[in-house]
Amino acid sequence: MLSSLDHIPHDVLHHIALLGAPPGYALPVDLCSLLATCRAIYEGLNIHASPHLYADIFKLKYDATAACSQTDSSLASELVQRCLALRRCRHLDLSLPGLRQDLWTLLWMIVEGGSRVPLCEAPLSTFIIEVAQHYLREDVRPHGELKSLVIWLFCLGVSRDDISSQNPEVRSTLVALLRPFVSTSVPPFTSPPPPSAVAFDPLDHADEALMRYNLQISSPHLPPPASAAIILIFALKEAMVLQIPYHIPATRAIAVAQNRIGPTTEDYTAFQHAITPLFLDVRAPAARRSSATTLNSMPDPWISELLVPGHPTARVGSAHSVGSLSGVWEGSMMISSVSLRNDPETFTPSDFLCRTPMQCELSEYFCFPPCTPLTLDGHTPLGEGLIPRDLPSNFELSPETFAYERFIPKENLDRERSRPILDHVLTGHTLQEHEDAWGVGGFNFTGRVYDDGLIVLTRRPRNGASEDSEKWIFEGRLRYGRALVGTFRSSSDGLCGVHGIFSMSKRTATA
Numbered sequence: 001m002l003s004s005l006d007h008i009p010h011d012v013l014h015h016i017a018l019l020g021a022p023p024g025y026a027l028p029v030d031l032c033s034l035l036a037t038c039r040a041i042y043e044g045l046n047i048h049a050s051p052h053l054y055a056d057i058f059k060l061k062y063d064a065t066a067a068c069s070q071t072d073s074s075l076a077s078e079l080v081q082r083c084l085a086l087r088r089c090r091h092l093d094l095s096l097p098g099l100r101q102d103l104w105t106l107l108w109m110i111v112e113g114g115s116r117v118p119l120c121e122a123p124l125s126t127f128i129i130e131v132a133q134h135y136l137r138e139d140v141r142p143h144g145e146l147k148s149l150v151i152w153l154f155c156l157g158v159s160r161d162d163i164s165s166q167n168p169e170v171r172s173t174l175v176a177l178l179r180p181f182v183s184t185s186v187p188p189f190t191s192p193p194p195p196s197a198v199a200f201d202p203l204d205h206a207d208e209a210l211m212r213y214n215l216q217i218s219s220p221h222l223p224p225p226a227s228a229a230i231i232l233i234f235a236l237k238e239a240m241v242l243q244i245p246y247h248i249p250a251t252r253a254i255a256v257a258q259n260r261i262g263p264t265t266e267d268y269t270a271f272q273h274a275i276t277p278l279f280l281d282v283r284a285p286a287a288r289r290s291s292a293t294t295l296n297s298m299p300d301p302w303i304s305e306l307l308v309p310g311h312p313t314a315r316v317g318s319a320h321s322v323g324s325l326s327g328v329w330e331g332s333m334m335i336s337s338v339s340l341r342n343d344p345e346t347f348t349p350s351d352f353l354c355r356t357p358m359q360c361e362l363s364e365y366f367c368f369p370p371c372t373p374l375t376l377d378g379h380t381p382l383g384e385g386l387i388p389r390d391l392p393s394n395f396e397l398s399p400e401t402f403a404y405e406r407f408i409p410k411e412n413l414d415r416e417r418s419r420p421i422l423d424h425v426l427t428g429h430t431l432q433e434h435e436d437a438w439g440v441g442g443f444n445f446t447g448r449v450y451d452d453g454l455i456v457l458t459r460r461p462r463n464g465a466s467e468d469s470e471k472w473i474f475e476g477r478l479r480y481g482r483a484l485v486g487t488f489r490s491s492s493d494g495l496c497g498v499h500g501i502f503s504m505s506k507r508t509a510t511a
Contacts, residue, residue: 006040014053017045021057028057028083051076062112081105089127094134103131103149110157110279125162128154129174136177148225151181155228159280164239171236175351178236181229182336182487182501227477230485234276234332234503237355244268252436267437271357274330276503277482320449320478323364325426326407329484330359330434331504357438358502360445360457362428365404366421372403373423424449426457445474453477455484474502482506 020030035042047054054076061079070078085102087093106124132154134140136147163171249255250265263271334352367373404425428445435442447457457474476486484504490497 006038010044013041013045014050014056017053018056018060021060047076047080054079062109082109085109086122089122089124092123092127092130094131099131100146100149103146103153107149107153107156110153125158128157129162129166129170132174132177133170136181138180147181148222151178151225151228151232152222155231156279158278159284160235160239160275160278163235163278166239168240171239175233175236178229178233179351181225182233183226223477226487227479227485230487230501230503231276231278231479231483233352233501234334234485235278237334237352238275238332242268242272252433261436262439263437271332274332274357274505276331276485277480277505279480282480282482320424320453322366322421323407323409324478324481325362325449325455325484326364326409328359328361328431328507329504330357330507331484331502332356333358333488333500333502335498335500352501357434358504359430359434360428360443360504361431362426362445364407365425365427366407367404367423367425368419369422371422374425426455428457429462447474455486472498476502 017031017034020034021028022030031045035045043049045053051072055070055072058075058079062082081101082105084098085105088098088102089106106128128150132150135150166174244265245268248262248264248268249258249260252264252266255261255264332355334356335354336352404423426445426447426449428447430440430443432442434440442462443459444462445457445459447455449455455474455476455478457476459472459474461470472488472490474486474488476484478484482505484506485502487499487501489499
């Protein structure tokens with residue numbers, strides 16, 4: 001008899017309800033049925049009366065470590081919001097009402113790391129690609145914030161396997177949709193303001209309400225979508241397998257023996273493998289051996305801001321950890337037929353062409369107190385008259401000499417990380433193997449890491465006759481510690497000349 005349920009101890013009912021919670025992203029249908037059995041059970045187990053029950057369900061489904069500092073009411077509210085967002089994924093619901101809230105919820109779940117299991121069960125990548133194909137079209141409103149959110153969710157929420165599984169027509173469509181967002185002039189935006197820390201009824205929620213468990217965070221920021229768009233464009237382009245000429249030598253040794261120049265089969269294979277890292281692929285190995293705490297510590301300040309309250313703004317030289325940029329970076333670059341420094345609304349239909357290999361071995365130089373760093377205004381390219389020296393480690397910029405210490409891997413790393421950094425300067429060059437393979441005369445690079453994380457590199461031919469006419473400027477950012485992406489131009493004013501995009505990743509020790 002139903003009346004006998006009135007006498008079941010509350011802790012027993014709590015245990016029954018907890019056992020009835022389904023795994024993964026499924027809605028707690030059995031729990032809803034239990035609540036509907038009688039008034040006494042509903043009054044004892046509804047989300048307002050027993051937030052601790054729904055908090056326990058949240059900890060079963062998601063990362064309990066990240067949730068340990070949150071209140072039960074916050075976790076209960078977040079559980080409902082995540083169920084709603086994942087239900088939208090399951091039904092591939094592209095309707096606008098509530099979409100902004102659900103996309104933010106999915107983005108937090110991806111960045112958080114502990115939600116990997118339910119996100120795998122939900123058709124997340126399919127949903128994200130469907131949303132991108134619909135809401136990134138020029139004829140679809142609204143513009144701006146929602147579209148930027150869609151691009152970042154696309155960038156962080158799909159793997160290379162997800163992209164490779166799409167047919168070539170879909171990939172081409174996505175590249176065309178992403179093309180206008182490569183502009184460097186799009187301003188950043190913020191999420192909706194957080195609500196008060198109270199539980200809510202699942203049937204009574206506003207479309208623009210921001211329900212999440214980490215209520216200490218205030219209006220997290222997303223950067224402009226340019227970096228995300230560039231990462232995705234390269235990943236979509238790289239999904240096409242290179243056609244290796246059959247008549248070229250297999251290895252460099254054979255080419256030298258035959259007195260032949262140009263790329264070998266070995267070089268083309270290495271180029272094919274020098275792909276743009278994607279967030280999910282970078283995070284996957286860490287997820288198998290570590291907790292969300294490690295995943296959240298990825299070296300990308302804005303990602304930390306999404307989860308860590310009061311994350312400090314990066315200072316000059318500290319936007320990236322010591323040693324994060326030292327090493328051999330390799331990838332590719334593509335030419336654009338129009339300027340990339342205009343408003344996206346003024347772009348004409350075009351594509352990125354001539355994907356060619358790019359390489360640079362970078363060295364880092366740091367200025368520590370009490371020395372005086374180089375002084376430049378804004379994001380002025382660095383490199384005019386700059387001469388790096390290894391012994392002693394300093395820079396000579398006539399008529400002055402500035403003391404900078406070169407970073408040497410595995411030497412005094414802990415000491416350098418603990419010292420305040422006043423400036424962060426880069427120098428680099430292409431390797432002989434790259435020059436032999438792709439017929440370039442070799443390039444030198446000089447650059448700087450700025451307080452907002454922007455990396456500006458100036459590239460010049462090693463034996464160039466006219467520095468001014470052959471100087472190329474590369475402006476990029478290091479995303480999630482692995483993908484160095486950005487734009488380049490062949491003139492310092494950016495008004496004419498060659499424009500394009502580039503993407504590089506650091507060569508691993510075993511490569």
